[in-house]
Amino acid sequence: MTARAAATDVMGPPIGVNQRTQAQRFSAFKDALRERSLKSTSQRDDIARVFFANKRHISVEELYREVKQVNPGVGYATVYRTVRLLRECGLAAERHFHDGEARFENVEHEHHHDHLICERCGRIVEFANEGIERLQEQVAHKLGFVITRHKMEIYGVCPECRSGRVPRTASRRARDSSQT
Amino acid sequence: MTARAAATDVMGPPIGVNQRTQAQRFSAFKDALRERSLKSTSQRDDIARVFFANKRHISVEELYREVKQVNPGVGYATVYRTVRLLRECGLAAERHFHDGEARFENVEHEHHHDHLICERCGRIVEFANEGIERLQEQVAHKLGFVITRHKMEIYGVCPECRSGRVPRTASRRARDSSQT
DNA sequence: GCTATGTTGATAATGATTCTCATTTTCGTA
DNA sequence: TACGAAAATGAGAATCATTATCAACATAGC
Numbered sequence: 001m002t003a004r005a006a007a008t009d010v011m012g013p014p015i016g017v018n019q020r021t022q023a024q025r026f027s028a029f030k031d032a033l034r035e036r037s038l039k040s041t042s043q044r045d046d047i048a049r050v051f052f053a054n055k056r057h058i059s060v061e062e063l064y065r066e067v068k069q070v071n072p073g074v075g076y077a078t079v080y081r082t083v084r085l086l087r088e089c090g091l092a093a094e095r096h097f098h099d100g101e102a103r104f105e106n107v108e109h110e111h112h113h114d115h116l117i118c119e120r121c122g123r124i125v126e127f128a129n130e131g132i133e134r135l136q137e138q139v140a141h142k143l144g145f146v147i148t149r150h151k152m153e154i155y156g157v158c159p160e161c162r163s164g165r166v167p168r169t170a171s172r173r174a175r176d177s178s179q180t
Numbered sequence: 181m182t183a184r185a186a187a188t189d190v191m192g193p194p195i196g197v198n199q200r201t202q203a204q205r206f207s208a209f210k211d212a213l214r215e216r217s218l219k220s221t222s223q224r225d226d227i228a229r230v231f232f233a234n235k236r237h238i239s240v241e242e243l244y245r246e247v248k249q250v251n252p253g254v255g256y257a258t259v260y261r262t263v264r265l266l267r268e269c270g271l272a273a274e275r276h277f278h279d280g281e282a283r284f285e286n287v288e289h290e291h292h293h294d295h296l297i298c299e300r301c302g303r304i305v306e307f308a309n310e311g312i313e314r315l316q317e318q319v320a321h322k323l324g325f326v327i328t329r330h331k332m333e334i335y336g337v338c339p340e341c342r343s344g345r346v347p348r349t350a351s352r353r354a355r356d357s358s359q360t
Numbered sequence: 361g362c363t364a365t366g367t368t369g370a371t372a373a374t375g376a377t378t379c380t381c382a383t384t385t386t387c388g389t390a
Numbered sequence: 391t392a393c394g395a396a397a398a399t400g401a402g403a404a405t406c407a408t409t410a411t412c413a414a415c416a417t418a419g420c
Contacts, residue, residue: 037366143339
């Protein structure tokens with residue numbers, strides 16, 4: 001069950017290798033701005049910093065609220081714009097789970113992964129599984145398709161919710177993910 | 181490569197066994213109305229008939245336009261309401277692919293399946309794969325989750341688009357699916 | 361410091377979907 | 391077959407997440 005034995009390891013290789021620190025991601029962001037001749041502003045910096053400091057899978061509204069505490073003048077539109085920027089820089093990944101609003105994932109490593117979502121408490125757990133990826137390739141190949149990307153979400157009930165003790169309240173914080 | 185050899189058959193069992201005819205689905209719809217003490221109206225009948233006659237994966241707007249040709253008085257809201265009804269009766273399945281609007285799938289059989297979507301022409305192909313399902317179960321189990329449902333979409337380029345000859349124009353008809 | 365150019369915040373606009381409500385239909389019953 | 395309660399309809403308003411608009415305002419290079 002080491003990271004080596006990926007073929008039979010349902011969890012896949014551990015997520016977390018080759019991570020970039022918050023500071024590294026922040027300076028990658030600044031570099032990206034410079035490269036594109038975009039300007040550095042306090043709003044952008046604050047939004048990016050809050051985003052990088054936050055845990056995974058944050059919605060725009062959540063991010064907006066957190067940024068407000070640091071820099072109350074920031075507008076909604078600017079959060080949207082900056083989040084789009086982060087996406088374009090490869091520092092954020094957009095996800096659409098089954099509840100309307102988009103969530104942005106903090107990209108701190110390069111590993112592809114999918115999601116397991118608790119329908120009770122909203123917790124999001126990430127996983128990677130090479131076997132599934134391989135079968136997807138096979139299916140696509142048989143049908144003559146060349147895969148560009150895929151999306152897989154498993155919905156269910158997490159161990160905490162099943163055991164009766166609700167792990168966190170249904171507040172927006174509850175929707176944050178834990179990492180595998 | 182028979183329907184039996186599901187474990188190694190990437191396509192899974194053929195979709196199409198135990199199908200219901202259009203007429204059967206229509207009368208199932210009427211039955212469902214009666215069961216719920218809902219009333220039969222010409223609008224509902226027309227919308228349902230058009231929906232059942234149409235091929236798989238139609239959007240509300242497409243359905244609205246087709247219904248208009250049969251019964252020009254029907255309003256947008258009624259199409260939404262009826263489609264919701266069909267969903268509740270298990271005769272339509274709602275899908276959200278990566279283009280904003282929801283599509284409704286004509287449920288004519290009971291087999292679970294996933295989707296392969298061409299990013300060029302929008303074609304949607306269905307497939308089923310037991311191996312993937314099994315691995316999903318394993319992953320969820322390892323993480324202590326009990327699965328309630330899942331969603332898997334593979335995006336890529338279909339054989340026709342890759343071969344250069346565009347199979348259909350980019351019209352809304354192009355988004356209709358072919359069956360495997 | 362100055363200026364061209366990019367950025368911001370407030371708000372209007374958008375697109376998909378749902379709600380509201382006055383009017384019309386349906387259907388069990390008399 | 392006509393009645394009337396209850397449900398359904400259509401038109402448009404409302405909603406929700408997101409994007410566009412635009413005048414006022416910063417930023418970065420000179």
